Amino acid sequence: MPSVLQNVTFDCAVPVKLARFWSEVTGQPVDDYDSFYATVTLPNDTVLYFARVPESKTVKNRVHLCLRPDVPRDAEVSRLIGIGARLVADHRRPNGHGWVVLADPEGNEFCVLRGTPER
Template identity: 35%
Template structure:
């Protein structure tokens, strides 16, 4: 049996602003919000305990934001990839993220040759919007 990938933890200056930005970007729910930790999970994902290990393993991951004193100085070594479904308008989703406060980022990609767009959240954490897909 494998371990469950439970959360991704993001170091940041303002956990409350970050958790609410990401919850809005992903249409997730904020389920915990204190000065020391803020958590968002996919809508509809229960916080109730689950006794069945297979059901527990099938749950999605959450995002946890914790405060750190230092600022971000280099490109992230780990980032999140977001993918629109083939029925969604990818460019409209990118525009929505930019309207929410994301910014375009150059991490060395050749925009003419790649099928993804690199953006950063309001604190500068890079993430990608991939090409549309249905699997």
């Protein structure tokens, strides 16, 4: 029998702060938190789990999330930067294809793909 993805864990310094950022990204509330962890549950029941760790991020993520917004990609990139994301790399192409790499407030990279209206 195959496995089911239960959660994606983010190591971080301040779990509730990072969970609030991802709550804004996904439009889902912070479900639970204390000083050691926080959670955001997505509509498909996958949990974003934020765990407090003592060390900071030092290298590029080997696994990252890719987001496909319901709005045009450029509008979503602007919104995410407005709530605290940082631009890492811009791979948009003149023909409208491509993606944008952003980082969350703790430096975890994620991509924003073309939005649903552009697909």
